[in-house]
Amino acid sequence: MRTCLDRALTIAGATLAAVYASGAGDKELRLVDTSGGTPSGSAPPEHLPLSGDSPAARALRTDRPVWLTAGTPLAALPLGPEGGRLGCLLVMSASADGFETEQRRFLERFADAVAALLPPGADPPRPTPLLAPALRSLRIGFFVLFPDTGLIEADDILLDLVGITPDDFDGKADTLLAHALPEDMHALMSVLEPSGQASGRRDLEFRVRGPTGEMRWLSLSCRVEAATADGPEQVLGVVTATPVLRRGDDDVARIQWLTAALDDAATVRDVGRVVVSALREPLAADRVALAALQDDRLMVTVLDPPQATAWPQVWGTEWRTEWPDAPLRALPTLQAALRDGRMDLWPAGTVLEPGLAGIGAGGLAVLPLPAKGRVAGVCLVGWDQPHEFVPVERSLLTATAALVGQALKRAHAHDAEQELATMLQRSLLPRRLPELPGGTAVARYLPARRGLQVGGDWYDVIALSEDRVALVIGDVQGHSAGAATIMGQMRTAVRAYAMEGHPPDVVVSHANRLLVAMETDLFATCCYAELDMEEGNTLFVRAGHLSPLLRHPDGSTEEVEVAGGPPLGILAEADFPMTAVALTPGTVIALVTDGLVEAADLPLDEGMRRTRVALAAADPADPGIMADALLGDLGRREDDVALLLLRYDGMETRPIRAGWMVWRLPDAVMHARRFTARTLRRWQVQEAADAVLLVVSELVTNALVHTQGPVRVDLVLRGDRVRVSVSDSSPRAPAKPVIVDWESTGGRGLLLVEAMSESFGSVPVAGGKQVWSEITVPGGIAEPERAP
Numbered sequence: 001m002r003t004c005l006d007r008a009l010t011i012a013g014a015t016l017a018a019v020y021a022s023g024a025g026d027k028e029l030r031l032v033d034t035s036g037g038t039p040s041g042s043a044p045p046e047h048l049p050l051s052g053d054s055p056a057a058r059a060l061r062t063d064r065p066v067w068l069t070a071g072t073p074l075a076a077l078p079l080g081p082e083g084g085r086l087g088c089l090l091v092m093s094a095s096a097d098g099f100e101t102e103q104r105r106f107l108e109r110f111a112d113a114v115a116a117l118l119p120p121g122a123d124p125p126r127p128t129p130l131l132a133p134a135l136r137s138l139r140i141g142f143f144v145l146f147p148d149t150g151l152i153e154a155d156d157i158l159l160d161l162v163g164i165t166p167d168d169f170d171g172k173a174d175t176l177l178a179h180a181l182p183e184d185m186h187a188l189m190s191v192l193e194p195s196g197q198a199s200g201r202r203d204l205e206f207r208v209r210g211p212t213g214e215m216r217w218l219s220l221s222c223r224v225e226a227a228t229a230d231g232p233e234q235v236l237g238v239v240t241a242t243p244v245l246r247r248g249d250d251d252v253a254r255i256q257w258l259t260a261a262l263d264d265a266a267t268v269r270d271v272g273r274v275v276v277s278a279l280r281e282p283l284a285a286d287r288v289a290l291a292a293l294q295d296d297r298l299m300v301t302v303l304d305p306p307q308a309t310a311w312p313q314v315w316g317t318e319w320r321t322e323w324p325d326a327p328l329r330a331l332p333t334l335q336a337a338l339r340d341g342r343m344d345l346w347p348a349g350t351v352l353e354p355g356l357a358g359i360g361a362g363g364l365a366v367l368p369l370p371a372k373g374r375v376a377g378v379c380l381v382g383w384d385q386p387h388e389f390v391p392v393e394r395s396l397l398t399a400t401a402a403l404v405g406q407a408l409k410r411a412h413a414h415d416a417e418q419e420l421a422t423m424l425q426r427s428l429l430p431r432r433l434p435e436l437p438g439g440t441a442v443a444r445y446l447p448a449r450r451g452l453q454v455g456g457d458w459y460d461v462i463a464l465s466e467d468r469v470a471l472v473i474g475d476v477q478g479h480s481a482g483a484a485t486i487m488g489q490m491r492t493a494v495r496a497y498a499m500e501g502h503p504p505d506v507v508v509s510h511a512n513r514l515l516v517a518m519e520t521d522l523f524a525t526c527c528y529a530e531l532d533m534e535e536g537n538t539l540f541v542r543a544g545h546l547s548p549l550l551r552h553p554d555g556s557t558e559e560v561e562v563a564g565g566p567p568l569g570i571l572a573e574a575d576f577p578m579t580a581v582a583l584t585p586g587t588v589i590a591l592v593t594d595g596l597v598e599a600a601d602l603p604l605d606e607g608m609r610r611t612r613v614a615l616a617a618a619d620p621a622d623p624g625i626m627a628d629a630l631l632g633d634l635g636r637r638e639d640d641v642a643l644l645l646l647r648y649d650g651m652e653t654r655p656i657r658a659g660w661m662v663w664r665l666p667d668a669v670m671h672a673r674r675f676t677a678r679t680l681r682r683w684q685v686q687e688a689a690d691a692v693l694l695v696v697s698e699l700v701t702n703a704l705v706h707t708q709g710p711v712r713v714d715l716v717l718r719g720d721r722v723r724v725s726v727s728d729s730s731p732r733a734p735a736k737p738v739i740v741d742w743e744s745t746g747g748r749g750l751l752l753v754e755a756m757s758e759s760f761g762s763v764p765v766a767g768g769k770q771v772w773s774e775i776t777v778p779g780g781i782a783e784p785e786r787a788p
Helices: 002-011 055-062 101-117 131-137 156-162 173-177 182-192 251-264 268-279 313-318 332-340 391-428 481-499 504-517 604-617 623-631 668-683 686-706 748-756
Strands: 014-021 028-036 047-049 066-068 074-079 087-093 141-146 151-154 201-209 215-225 234-241 287-294 297-304 325-327 344-347 363-371 374-383 439-446 457-463 468-476 524-532 537-543 549-551 557-559 579-582 587-592 641-648 656-662 711-718 721-728 759-765 768-776
Touching: 002 014, 002 028, 002 131, 002 234, 014 101, 028 087, 028 131, 047 055, 055 066, 055 074, 055 087, 074 101, 087 101, 101 131, 141 156, 151 173, 156 215, 156 234, 173 182, 182 201, 182 215, 251 268, 251 391, 268 287, 268 297, 268 374, 268 391, 287 391, 332 344, 332 363, 332 374, 363 391, 374 391, 391 481, 439 457, 439 468, 439 623, 457 481, 457 641, 468 481, 468 587, 468 641, 481 504, 481 524, 504 524, 504 537, 524 587, 549 604, 557 604, 587 604, 587 623, 604 623, 623 641, 656 668, 656 686, 668 686, 668 711, 686 711, 686 721, 686 748, 686 768, 748 768
Parallel strands: none
Antiparallel strands: 014 028, 014 087, 028 047, 066 074, 074 087, 141 151, 141 234, 201 215, 215 234, 287 297, 287 374, 297 325, 344 363, 363 374, 439 641, 457 468, 468 524, 524 537, 537 579, 549 557, 549 587, 587 641, 656 711, 711 721, 721 768, 759 768
16 A cells, blocks of 8 residues: 555655644644655654644645645645644645646545544544555555556556456456547557657546446546666556546537536535536636525525635625525626526626626626526626636537536435435434433434435434333335335334333334334334343343444443344234343443445445444443444445444432332221331431322322222332332323312312422333322431341
8 A cells, every 4th residue: 555655646746745633722733644755855844833834834724725836846735624624734746846737636635535534633643544545545546557568567446447357357458458448549558658758747538348338437647657777667557437527628528528527416516516617717717606596586505715705795794604595686687697598798897786796807707507498596707807708718608507507406406305305314313312310322323325315224212211211223124205204103103112111022012013014015123122220231122133232341342142033014923032131330232223234345244343343442431432433434325324322331329219019908008108107217218208108198099099900109219309109000190180179079189299299290101000209308318228
């Protein structure tokens, strides 16, 4: 990789590349990776100050690349997103004239790849290999051609780009040329036989036919190394995939490039970037704006340059948002152009309204964008210096308007579809996870990057009680609105069954029968876990899903062997056995879907192994950062990804419990009161005895009078609160009276309980309900005596 990196820098016209990173609060940049060297052989400095007027400081301060040609030609490119730069890439040019246009474009792509490898908010250790992995991520193929023999050394990436497997490559240049289209053979032969050209850089584009017959564009850059006493003449080159043609100097080439580029542009932002590339540089324009027309308003999607100072003041006041909009009545020139649907070219000195006067003082082109019989938007191109509109430019602008209008309409439809899919997905997943006593849960969801970005992966965290929580993750078959709808129904069903108090196997069994009864063609997988936050005991149930992963406090990981059942929706009478696992504080539970661990080029076993390695290496101190580390760089995802983590810490205040089964005897309430009084004395909370005894009396009496079957009293002391719970076999919640007067004979007890309680309610449980009340102990409590 280092050899390939040095070759890439040589072809890019660079002798040295160095990555500098900055930490939070640092006042200087630290060198973390370097390749190549200076002509004098000196090493790059270890530290660069962020203050002053150095190229690195200027690049980070202005948020734009700095290209220097005077003195020592070099480039400083900021790394990271705008407003949150992580460092700087310094590149020294081998030419006294600095970097050419194509070399600059390559270095900008290279800087983006390096920035993607820099961890945000963290100080990378020194040294950190960044340059070589970044080059690898760009999928650049390398070759060394020996013209005298016709032999060529090519790496695996180049062979893959051309469509040849390593086993089928014999080391001959003719084997690679056989895959090129005949129309491009003449240009490629000039590389194969470079004797007529001087040593220097050469760029060209060519097409190849893939194994399945598809055509792909490749970009080639090479440099001829003259023969020496130590070796023959060589051609060093790189090859990359490019989706469009290079922008040529002639009108036909520009339109051909624009057509191919717009065909590849999916979103409105993509269309905007293509328009800026097609018009601003070729026409030497100073400003380009693109806006879509929606009703009577212009929705501005691209302003280039993006700085507010580059546009008239009215734009900064009227269009205040990131995606500004303005009424057409504020811009009569645009209103007239859109009404007529024809291009207007305004020369220097034309008096326009304030909203347009500052865009093109030297000339302004107003291009309505037609699409299927209507105007889809408008494009503005402005010059600061007097500009003459020659006939060639007029033709280019007219053709551009027609192509961009169709692309903009198509992109709006695509964005609307994706927005609908995203809204649907977000509405079906939890908006936030609950705060848990004794643990921290985090989740991540990433949609697939192809097709409709909506899938069937889901997750949920269900707080069953103060000391029990349920974790669930699942995946409905397919990627469609139908799969997302089934996912939402299954998530709701699992949550409802869990909140009713059913054990994990019953929850999953009920969800399975529901999906079978829905008579859908889709099935779903699911992994359900119920965790006792007080003791750490966990019950796992698996329905055709991946096994859960555990990271123990010592850093070791394991894949829990859960005896699973079939996927949901296949067999109504399927069994879903439970597997019990005891957790110690500091353990992390990881539930994942197959989109994280499986792909066309990633077997499931290898994906699970990589996830376990990442889980062991991640720091559990921050589960959010831990989840991001597990996701890593997924590249172009074939499937959506769901990830749910819970770090079990154990409860700081462990509750004390006591229970009593109430027998249906004439003096049952008396016995329940005596049990409660004994328990409160043992716990040393007699201060709350009066209120607690009153609540126990009313709730037990209510259960004995209005229900059949067993009745149970449970007392829990946690901190300074006593919780009274009375369970019975009736699912109907107790009803408070609507009207209470002197003639009422019932219902006063519940009103009295509510008045005496800090909080009061009723929850369904398996086989009935539980009515509970919480009472605060006045003046705090002493250390209670625990029951044996």
